[in-house]
Structures are given as structure tokens and as C-alpha cells.
Amino acid sequence: MTDTDGVKMSLDALADMSRTILTRHGLAPAHIEAVTRTIVAGERDGCASHGAYRLLVCINTLKTGKVVRDAEPRVAEPAPALARVDAGGGFAQLAFERGLPLLVQKARANGIAALAINHCVHFAALWPEIEALTEQGLVAFACTPSHAWVAPAGGTRPIFGTNPIAFGWPRADSPPFIFDFATSAVARGEIELHRRAGKAIPEGWGVDADGHPSTDPQAVLQGAMLTFGGHKGSALAAMVELLAGPLIGDLTSAESIALDAGAGSSPIGGEFVLAIDPAGFLGAEAAAHIARAEALFTGITDQGARLPSQRRYDARARSMRDGVVLPRALYDDLQALLA
Structure with a gap:
């Protein structure tokens, strides 16, 4: 229709x-x-x-040409609680799906496990990965850099990516508690959608190429986005650069955009995923303690607030x-x- x-x-x-x-x-x-x-x-x-x-x-x-169309992800086990997938220059989705069973297995065996996805092209949100882990009863965290589009707090030149972080908590009788947000004031895709619609963006989303605040989406896309929460968002963005960059032997956002060389591709680099099995800490009491979180969620919703x-x-x-x-x-x- x-x-x-x-x-x-x-x-x-x-x-x-x-x-x-x-x-x-x-x-x-x-x-x-x-x-x-x-x-x-x-x-x-x-x-x-x-x-x-x-x-x-x-x-x-x-x-x-910045993504390998037929890349075959290669899964490796660098340590008992670690898994690694070399995406081979392909999109991140297939690499995650190939590494997921090993990550889950290691989390259950060790109580905690981490997955590094290397050499991938990332264009999507992180919550699909997080939801796949909460479906297995695991607590999960993930982050990834992007291209250098975001200025640090107090700066005007891009050095960070939008650098999303995501967290998930499994729930027995409800959808999982998940948040997934950029450490920039907004996802870059939101600015792109405003540009496509010919709409101004809110103040605080970014600055133009001269470092002046702007509500023109095109000017901000050519200038720099801003972090949320000033120095707090800026510190979290730096954390993402480190966890999903040098820690796993992959690119920072500045290195990603340099490799792009003006082609306009999606970000190139890595993703860091952490999975925690509550039974690792709690054994047979895991379900009871996980259920205690429902009082927290009820305390939020009972006063009219919305869960992420x-x-x-x-x-x-x-x-x-x-x-x-x-x-x-x-x-x-x-x-x-x-x-």
C-alpha cells in the first residue's frame, strides 16, 4: 500500500x-x-x-570497495576465556554470528568471557548482539569505535567515533533490559535523516567546520559532532576507543577514517563483546538473584519512568x-x- x-x-x-x-x-x-x-x-x-x-x-x-563481499570469518581461541573472530574485511554481522556459540560456551565454562571481532565493517546498532546474548541467560556488554566524527569535550576537531556502548540483562518473564546508545549526543544516522528530510537539528548535536555551534545538519556533518554529557560522554568515548581498538589490536576511529581516505564507507575496525554468566558467581542461586532485579525495574516503571x-x-x-x-x-x- x-x-x-x-x-x-x-x-x-x-x-x-x-x-x-x-x-x-x-x-x-x-x-x-x-x-x-x-x-x-x-x-x-x-x-x-x-x-x-x-x-x-x-x-x-x-x-x-572497502568491504569484502565474500569474506569468510575465521574463529580462534587465544585463551580459555577469550574468543576472536577475524571478519576478513566483511560486515560485522556474520562474524558475530560465527563467534557467538564459542563466546556463550566460554562464558558458561569460565563464568565470564570476551569476544574480539577484528577487521570488520560496522554499520549497525549493537543491541541485536546484546539481545542474542541475553536470550542465552547471559549479562552482556559491547562497544565499537567508528569513524572520527566527534570532537572531545572542549575541542572542535573530530577524534572520536560515535562510539556506542550497549548493555543487556536477562529477564525471565519480560523482554531483556537493554540499553544501546552512542557516546555522541546522537547517532550520526539521526543527523543524516534530518538532512534527508530538510530539517534542522537541535542545538548541542554538533559544530560546523569552524567550530561554531550549528543546527544545520549538513554543516555538522562537515564539521564535528559532540559527545553527550560533556566530559562524561567524552571519557566514555575514549574508553570505547581503547577497549575496541588497541586492546584487541584494531583501529581507532581516527585510524578508521584515515583508512577510508574519503571513500565514504562505513567504519572499519573492531568490536569488543563481554558475556557474563550469573551462575559463575552465584551457582544454583543465580535465578533467585537475577529475579531480585525486578524490584529495581518495578521501582522505575511504577513512578512513570520508561525502561530502556x-x-x-x-x-x-x-x-x-x-x-x-x-x-x-x-x-x-x-x-x-x-x-
């Missing part, structure tokens, strides 16, 4: 469109399925900046029932990829 504002699609139809577009542009089948799952999940959960729009980002990256990701879960229920609506301009751009 179409109108002047949008095109309504089922989730299956969106997945088919994603597969067709990615196939048309030469991505290998295993990567197509992994990327499609992530894109459909973003749109399904109402995350417009990480949903169908990211197909445009993927295809642009494929056109730059609740908006996503509400959107998920609606879209699984009713499908999704893509903005007409985005749908036309996606169809043009098939021309």
Missing part, C-alpha cells in the same frame, strides 16, 4: 527487498542473510536510523502485527538500487 507519505510493507516483504538489493550488488549469500536480519530488526523495532535506511549505507560501502528499549519492544509488537511504513523518499531510493 502506498500514499504520498509512505509505503506500507510486511516484515517479510522488507526482508525480501533487502535480499534482492544486496544480491543485486554482489554481497555473498551468508552475509546477505546476516545483514538482512539486522536491518529488518532495526525497522521492526522502530529504529529508523538503523533500519531500512542502512541498506543505502551498505550499498554505498559496497560501491567504495521499552519503546523498541512496543514498536516490535506493532510492526509484527501491522508491518512497517517506509518514507516514500526512502522507498524510492531503495528501489533505485535495483535499477
